Amino acid sequence: MSDTNVVEIDDIKFLNEQYLDQILKLQKIVIENLSDAASYYVEPVAFFRKQLTIENSVIGFFHNNQLVGFNVATFPGLDDDNIGMGFNFEASELLQVAQIGPAAVHPDYRNEKIFSKLAKEHIKVIEKLGYKHIFLTVAPNNYPTIKIFIDNGFRITQLKIKYNNLLRYILHFDFFNDFKQPKYSVRTPNTDIESQKFIFNLGFYGYNVLKNDNGFDIVFGHDGIKA
Ligand SMILES: CC(C)(COP(=O)(O)OP(=O)(O)OC[C@H]1O[C@@H](n2cnc3c(N)ncnc32)[C@H](O)[C@@H]1OP(=O)(O)O)[C@@H](O)C(=O)NCCC(=O)NCCS
Incomplete structure (x- = not known):
């Protein structure tokens, strides 16, 4: 098989079908090493098989020629799993949606900014491809993932039950809408789900994440009621 769709960027490259076994491994x-099984939704093998045939969908990080991290981007079009449907996007807007995840880094290589680099690279490519929105879902206790995407300009816009009963934040990034500091802000522990439901209902969105003595807080902002 030809390797033409594999782009070399230092130790990061896009992956094709040849990498299925390495990804599954x-x-x-x-x-096997998850501290909370609910924080990672395991997609079926067919999902990876399909995504690996799609250009720019799966990016990998290699160390000594071994895959140690990956990130998947999907381009859902008008499929039911397009998260933009939950935002009442029209068809033309839905076609401009890319979604990120799943992603993973080998436990021996954590906290070395590998996922930060993969995510940044993938966001750049998604922008070059002309998409307007990126969505992703993340468990409210998944600090690294929340932190990385907040640092890249994403906002936490919803709290939902997804993937057969798993609680997830919906994170959104709009390439055409510059982030402004909100007018009002409140801070809650990431574990205080009931308060967050209330805050989301008032139109707040999460825009920062700050470590506290027990874990971390989400900082929510609101732009004020428009007259
Ligand atoms: C989420 C995951 C991909 C992050 O990978 P990573 O390469 O270790 O992440 P990074 O090194 O880029 O870290 C990003 C941030 O999280 C912090 N971080 C990383 N691991 C951490 C940990 N275990 N505890 C606390 N903070 C952590 C980093 O310090 C960094 O924050 P900073 O910018 O304030 O320094 C990895 O932990 C993983 O594979 N988890 C299991 C699968 C999963 O949850 N996937 C994502 C959902 S699909």
Whole structure:
């Protein structure tokens, strides 16, 4: 098979079908080492098989020629799993949606900014491809993922039950809408789900994440009521 759709960027490159086994092997190690099984939704093998045939969908990080991290971007079009449907996007807007995840880094390589680099690279490519929105779902206790995407300009816009009963934040990034500091802000522990439901209902969105003595807080902002 030809390797033409594999782009070299230092130790990061886009992956094709040849990498299916390496991804599944890495994912198996990641699953076996999860501190909270609910924080990672395991997609079926067919999902990876399909995404690996799509250009720019799966990006990998290599160390000594071994895959140690990956990130998947999907381009859902008008499929039911397009998160933009939950925002009442029209069809033309839905076609401009890219979604990020799943992603994983080998437990021996954590906290070395590998996922930060993969996410940044993938966001750049998604922008070059002309998409307007990026969505992703993340468990409210997944500090690294929330932190990385907040640092890249994403906002936490909803709290939902997804993937057969797993609680997830919906994170959104709009390439055409510059982030302004909100007019009002409140801070809650990430574990205080009931307060967050209330805050989301008032139109607040999460825009920062700050470590506290027990874990971390989400900082929510509101732009004020428009007259
Ligand atoms: C989420 C995951 C991909 C992050 O990978 P990573 O390469 O270790 O992340 P990074 O090194 O880029 O870290 C990003 C931030 O999180 C912090 N961080 C990373 N691991 C952490 C940990 N275990 N505890 C606290 N903070 C952590 C980093 O310090 C960094 O924050 P900073 O910018 O304030 O320094 C990895 O932890 C993983 O594979 N988890 C299991 C699967 C999963 O949850 N996937 C994502 C959902 S699909």
